[in-house]
Amino acid sequence: MSMPDDVALLARKGIIAHHMRTDRDVSQLFTRLTKGVVFDFYGNYYLNHLCLALEAYYQNRLHRWVAWLRHNHFSNPWLVVAALAGVTVLFCTIAQTVLTVESYVNPK
Structure with a gap:
């Protein structure tokens, strides 16, 4: 909050x-208020475990990827619906292909 834009x-x-x-x-x-205040990030303070947990969560590659995906591609609910429909069509196509090949290899 060092800038008026931050406060706004x-x-x-x-x-x-x-x-x-x-x-x-x-x-x-x-x-x-914060002039002259020094915060020891590596010291023993009561929120140390929370800061370490947050940092570990942020450094996880999967969490960063999911956040990027949400922010860039799934910000609109219709995009989520379209992605689910696309995944469903892809799954059905793969299942149909596997079943067709299986019926050709093992005819009954």
């Missing part, structure tokens, strides 16, 4: 609510 975004998303005149005033307030 957080206020627009409903994360913070302020009654100051401008977003710049809020930004300056938070800058003054």
Whole structure:
């Protein structure tokens, strides 16, 4: 929240609510509040286990891939429906091919 744009975004998303005149005033307030504060990321603090768990989750390649897929390709519900329909058609085509080859190899 070092920039007024950060404050505006957080206020627009409903994360913070302020009654100051401008977003710049809020930004300056938070800058003054955190001046001189040093946070030891590798120390022993009460949220250390949570930070480590979040970092492990973020570093997981599958989670990053799923997030990228959701953000870039499945942001619209119709795209999800179309992808499911495509997967269903692909599965049915593969099943039909396998059954056709099996009936040809092993006629009854």
